[in-house]
Amino acid sequence: MLKTFLSFCLLLLTSVAAVSQKASAEEELWWRKNNLRVIQTNLPDYEAATLNPDSLVKDLVAFSANTLIINAGGIMAFYPTKLDFHYTNPHMKPDMLGEVVKKCHQNGIKVMVRVDFSRMHESIYKQHPDWCYISPEGERMINTDMYVVSINAPYVQEKAFNIIEEIMDLYPVDGIFLNMPGYQTRNSYADKYHGIDQNVYDQKSFAAYSDGLKLPLKEDGSDPVFRKYMEFKKFTVDQWSERLNKLVKSKNKQTAICTYMDKHVDIIRHESQNNTSLPYWPYTASDNVSNAGNSYPDHIISNASIQQISFQSRFNAVEPMEVQIRLYENIANGSGLDLSMAGDTRGYEDERNFNVIRKVYTHHKKFEPYYGNYKSVAKVAVIAPGSWVHGEQGQEYRGVSLILKEAHIQFDVIEFTQIAKLAERIKAYKTIIFPEITNLSEEALEVLKQAAAGGTNLIGTNRSFSAYPSFLSEVFGAKVVSKDNDGAGNYLVPDQKEFKRFSLQKMLFWKFNLGLYNFSGADEKFFPILSSGRPGPPEIIGGHEPTGYYAMGVKKHAKSKAALLPINVGRLYFVHGYEQHKNILLEALDHVMPDAGKLVQTNAPAKVEVILKEYARNTPENRKTRQMEGLMLHLVNLTGFSGNTYFEPLPVLDLKFTLQSDFKPAKVFAMNSKKPVKYTWKDGYLTLDLSRLEDYEGIVISKK
Template identity: 55%
Template sequence: MDFTTSARKHGRIVCLIPLFLLFLVSAFPPAGAQNFEPVRASSEDQWPSDLPWWKRNNLRVMQCNLPAYEATLNVDSLLEDLVRFSVNTLIINGGGIMAFYPTDLDFQYTNPFMQKEMLDQVVQKCHALNIRVVTRFDFSRFHRSIFDEHPDWAYISPSGERIINDDMYMAAINGPYVQEKSVEIIRELITKYPVDGIFINMPGYHTSNAYEGTYHGIDQNEFDRKRFYQFSGGDNLPVEENPEDPVFQKYQEFKKFTSDDWMKKIHTAVKSINPDIAICTYQEKYVDIIRHESQTNSLPYWPYMSFDNVTNTVHSQPDHIVSNASIQQISFRSRYNAIEPEETAIRLYENLAAGSGLDMSLMGDFRQYEDERNFETWEKIYAFHRKFEPYYGKYHSLAEICVISPSYWPGGVSGQEYRGIQLMLKEAHLQYDIINYAEIYNRRQELSNYKVIIIPQIPEVSEQSAKVLADLCGSGANLIATNQSFSKNPALLSALFGVKPVKTENNADGYYLEPKDKLFFRRFGSQRLLFCKFNLGFYDMSGCDERYLPILTPGRPGPPEKIGGHEPSGFHAVGLKKNGRGMAATVPFNLGRLYYIHGYEQHKNILLDLIDHVFPGSNDLVQTNTHPRIEVVLQEFTENLASKTEIEEKDGLILHLINLTGFSGNTYFTPLPVFDTPFKIRCSVKPEVVYSLVNKQKMPFDWDDGYLTLKVPTLDQYEALVIKY
């Protein structure tokens, strides 16, 4: 197949074909032209009664965050809009900050605009249309009237400040309001109304006023003091967030324990009343649906955020359902201004490609909405998922590369390193999964399936995780650790990677890297020096079997007449050590961050050459020359049907193509159409048919010796090719 023509549209040649040839063509259709009808979604009454509804993994969520005054909404118009947008799950205000229903609890403030029948009507009328209702709770704050009675329930900073938004006070997580009253509020609502789930917004600890962007510090509430004193065996609460402080490290453990303990209380209460009520929030323990969010709260913009969020959570917590919300607003201070429709589409399609459903979060309901530009996008994509639901939500990974994530909500320098590594893989169309670093031990079996495991700037892992990585490498996995990864595990660095840190932190400005070995660095035929920036570690690599990329000293900065003087430093930027059947590679500089911030392909090419060296078949799964901004996600699927809830037999492959060519770095424009894109895909089973869900037509293909070849004539915004076994 010609891999040189995807960037242009072929001219059309029109010719006259004799009738007998037309007969032959119709009598003997090309490969892939057999009759095929997409599978229909299972109806509500077909699903097994003992299967929790959320386990279907077919969510199409709309979250209507109602301002107080919108409690007067017209329920019938809300239902009309939910049907228009093909929604099957509604998240709507319930209680906590304020009750949107008649509450009998004196410690829950009632919305002054509350309509007594509103929530009841929403639940009844949604259920009549097979739409689930999840009520939203927020226990992060309570009203001034409650604060006046119970000031000891509220957050207090080290300097004695409260966090206040208008007349709402930040709650202390270890105070009675969160620990006891929240459970009573939930119990009251789910007893009054037959809701299908509860969603808890903003759980956990807070040091800032997120709505105003102001930092206040660690909560010094007396209930927190006493509980931490007991937990730590006599320590006082830290007043500064210092990662090097042993007391703060203990406090981090305390936060995790107490947050999980609170969710356990809620889980026990809810499931004792109705085990079919789903619990949804941003934590992992004692929940049924893990919520995540795609936001625009940091620069550079990260166009792969939905894929990142879903993949990170799905593979780290495979026993949970993940729902990743596309946040409609630009920021907390710009709630009535929506993101661009092109960005919304990317987020929603990435949700589907990564194995989740659809989820949108907006302010208010849909009538008299301040920014309706996304409505058409929602209507189109939600209807598409409703129609082709069986091809989504039940995926099996084919990836041979895994990226270890530093967090479920990565940020800062480590987040940039992590995202930069992903960006390199995405643009090279290499398939990869993501697993959180804290789950290495728990996911050790899944990790054994990967040929390459990349650890981007994760300074420390547990002893259990370190042993898992060593065992995996010995069994054939190849490890790539960037920047300061394992700098707090020196024994692991020495034994597994063959390196000893001399200086893990060093300003890289002015240093050069020299890709001398052209057999290793095959992408650097015309380049002799690569600039470096941010952090560059100096490591003793005498224990390595191979060393590459010599580091040259900064030399003389100045006018052109004076520059030069770059000399070998004696250190290298890539070291590899053989361990059994695998290799462990150290790359002790900000490789990912350099690419994420500056975007020079030379830094991406370092990683790609390194992957080629340790895993020569890295690009064998999917081969294409399509544009780097075409996101390619290949999954194996089982049809997501009621009749197959206990069946793991694979029904085929699905190739997702998401067109990001309209993303400029700052702006999301309409993507450019891409024509005649060739693909060669490893496919051990000869397919019966290849079918485009977008164009609703069969596609010609060839299959030979375990590989499928095809050409996508036109890619606009999205394509999904079902490759049916």
Template identity: 65%
Template sequence: MKKLSALICLLIFTQNIVAQKPAGKDFWWKRNNLRVIQMNLPSYEAATINADSIVTDLVHFSANTLLINAGGIMAFYPSKLDFHYINPYMRPGVLADIVKKCHEKDIKVIVRFDFSRVHENIYKAHPDWCYISPKGERIINTDMYVVSINAPYVQEKAFKIIEEVIDLFPIDGIFLNMPGYQVNNPYEGKYHGIDQNDYDKKRFAEFSGGQTLPTEENKADPLFQKYLEFKKSTVEDWSERLHKLVKSKNEQIAICTYSDKFVDIIRHESQSMTTLPYWPYTASDNVGNAVNSFPDHIVSNASIQQISFQSRYNAVEPQEVQIRLYENIANGSGLDMSMMGDMRGYEDERNYEVFRKVYAFHKKHEPYFGKYKSVAKIAIVAPGAWPNGEPMQEYRGVQLMLREAHIPFDIIEDGQIANLADKVKAYKLLILPEITYLKPESIEILKEASKLGTNLIATNRTLFDNPETLYQLFGAKIEKKDNDGAGNYLVPDNRQIFKSFPGQSMLFWKFNLGLYDLSGTDAKYLPILAKGRPGPPEIIGGHDPTGYYAMGIKNHAKSRGIIFPVNLGRIYYMHGYQEHKNLLLDAINYILPEASQTVQTNAPARVETILKEFTRNTVINKEKTSSDGMILHLVNLTGFSGNTYFEPLPLYKLTFRVRSEKQPKKVFGLTNGQPVKFTYKGGFIDLEIPKLEGFEGIVMDWN
């Protein structure tokens, strides 16, 4: 009898353990098959939105996730909290009806919160909750005031608002818009400075051991560096507290925002550009960065429909949206689109057919998306998640060179190198485009990778703040890191390396041309010629050797380090001369000739090729890690002219040779389901694509 009782207790205990699951892999978002439509509602649309029409539209467009307003700046439901401003157009019961009817169609609902601002009524009652600049200014948008992250509204009241929503509605996720510290008014393009709210001053003093909150952003100032640590620490503390609150309510509620700590879904955005040159690879850039830098997270990259904050009711071109969406799924994200309002009576509906087509395509072929493994042997280090300025131009230019050459590569965010040590060391080449600062632990990873056989290429001012590492890895010493190169020339001297310059003995330069002592290298190339004599034809010339070089190679036991102390990426990104691209491609072919062999094709440079190993993304395969085959995504960018987007040109008789460790059992195209003729020999798959329109996914199935 005692044995029976013990057995019953054991069974009950075991059942309780099973019931206490799910494990993380059972969470709904882990499937990575999101098809999100975000309806960013202006206040007045709360008076007209209708649950039935919203759900009808979501079903029509094959969406499986709705992202819609709930609270923060204003409540889109009848909040009972006196510090939560209620949208005057709000109709009680509408949000509940939307959630209910979405669930009836198996559509998940993520609700949006924005705690960056409060209504002036709340500001007047609690001015101490709001931002104040070093000049004593507030950041105001009409009747909304920017808040201080360390004041009670964000630190206490925001949690009450989120808790109220979770208690009222059976939501599937929360999205946090504009989290963190605010120093700009992005809607007006104005910088205001470091928040001087008393709560910020007090908390910074506690964090720093009594130091005074800085008033200027100066990276050379140790006080500002301490402030950056303070911001990171306080944001992560808030995020951790939020995570604990949400998961204590319901583990199946996903947390989504733009950061990576204590979130389930990292959101990114493909936005329109206001300056030339336009960047047609924004989705590949965003998703590639996030999925490789944060491999344990799901990434959702939103195609933002608006032209700008000042032009929200005009959408970007349909052809650009199509490129973004196809790049999303080709790189491992789901689909995500953000628009102003709901889909009825929208001011610019030109993109609707693109949404319908691509979302339906993803739904139909779900098993071939979302569970990818990279085949890349090269990684480009990105200067952060949201690059800007000259480092962004350098970074994008290097990307552009490899994309146009159809060379597969991954992207690793500079701040994540130390967290991805094994992954980083596995690459055969790391490219650092003007990566001016790396954490000490990241530097050690680079050194270890170099010893193990990873080649390194650095451009422009990379590691200028770490002379010891710069010399150790690249044999370079800086004499003058900032030097205007306009008028100088480079000589492609060694034709065993520089094979792409028939008929050319001098390459013009522009932008930065660093003057480095490369005596610590094992070889110096690309002699720099002096600016010479500017003027009429009769007097020009005088481009004599300066004694400096624009490329150095340092040999290590198992690898090489190549340095280009020049704006190699920026000059190509801004001007697009093939000679500058060929300098990098020739260097890559010299140290890693296999890089150009992974994908060989006659396709033009404007066809983006994205090659991945895939595992069928089905419920039964949720724990499977071995690959089922390869998929070659082809995104046709021939309609991109540099400053606008047209329909892509149809392309015919494209040939591809793809390196593959296995012979496929079958090869077919996803867009038409038709088989593709192929041969397999010597570790390569040869195939021909009769016609490419906007997109194709070529599945090479091993099973």
């Protein structure tokens, strides 16, 4: 009996030890600390001959960087490869990459190597033309002497893994950064669309996946074959990513996988790129980090500030103040720092940003314990139409986000594809806003119904939910009459008693889309729509008569409200910036959620970005327990942003904040100003004063 008992105890201790070792190993994964300060040197081939490992590491240390991303292989080998299908950089120095890795490690800097399997050199193409992309017209996708490859051909399916294995066998790298993964239809570097890849390997793979279907020739969402092809693309990319993960982790579990996708990776990378058209968008980093971080909460996020103006202008950097805003937004929203430059730090063609990089990276290093371990306090969520937004739908989304940012309303961003996967989190929000979200799964719609029944308010703009008539009717009491209607010349009539922001206005002009909906199933209707009337000289204008339609309908549920605004309100504000259009959305939000603005109340200008988070110091014990230690108030000064360029921000004086806080602080201090922060706490509200804001401030509100 005693022997049996002792055996049981030994088994129990062994199990506990195994669990403890597993948890310990998980904790030791270096990227999970979420304290990245990345510098990426995107080396042109010729700089492999001139890069000096000693000077590079010296510069990284001076910048306070703790992670380097540097070229290794794929498009070309920056090391002495023995693989005959791996084109060698003709400027390659045999010891360059190895010396960089060794000297970085000696200085406590991690090294992730960049691999890119999207293209191959012409010399390899001539031997294996069947490995490369071919358009429906029989054209190749080429950049000088580099040919775009096909994902399902042997180069990506077999040889890429051989290259990664060789790199990991030669060098003790800390991570693999996979650049430009996935299928390609457009030559991004030449900005030319080529179409769906018709490579023979793609034909065979798709036929096997789809029971004999032929590859579609056009991207047509109404075509069932194209929809099947989209499934196929996702399946093959996920399958390849899983194989990569298994290979890398079989060789070293401490090697991180970093790329732009979420499946089978450790670090999701995103990019703040230069705007290609006006109006510029100064919130790219906040947007990217919030979107990825909230949509994929189990991942570490690293949002790269891309130095270059464009692919055609890589050696000219964006403005220093734009980089500064991006970097501060990164850390304020819970990621680390990440910057990508074209080439070595020595002899760099545009060094104007170096002081900004050094300043922000040094700040992050100094106050590292207060960054990277946050919990959202937001009660509002905005659903994003994707991780890379564009077009009119992107403008609607950005306009809605801009309205909330300028009103200092705290909100999380969640990608539309993740609604069903984050059901409990979705139901916890008090209000969710859908800026023209038109493509949702049945599972997502069911989650939203349950959320509305449980007390979550829903607000939809423009064409949101227009493809789901039963959902529109049940949740919003609405029916589509015409979801596409040019609103140029029309007016909306605000209810001046209900909506205080319009006390001096009787008519609000319109342009862009103005959907016509039947709100007979709604409980409330607002903003009557007037007809476009008579355009012309002053003598004949007028004739704006009621159309019988409304720009906002509200259906009341037992515990919530659902408001539909079938109008391009976000896009109109994003493009033109008239405050009356901002006020339409803010009035709608106040109507369904009267306390939306009470979480943060401030006299700060609209161009001071205010980000409030719960924090715990970023230490191993806190990462395990997630016990929050207080609040962090981040202030990013965007007053230098003029709409089409970035100047030095203007100092902002005498700021006052009232924050909802369920605890009385033990101390409050500001990181940068080095001056005391005056504060009082009473009845669940904390009031504090900041005498001066320069470029950025982080205010720590500690429970103890």
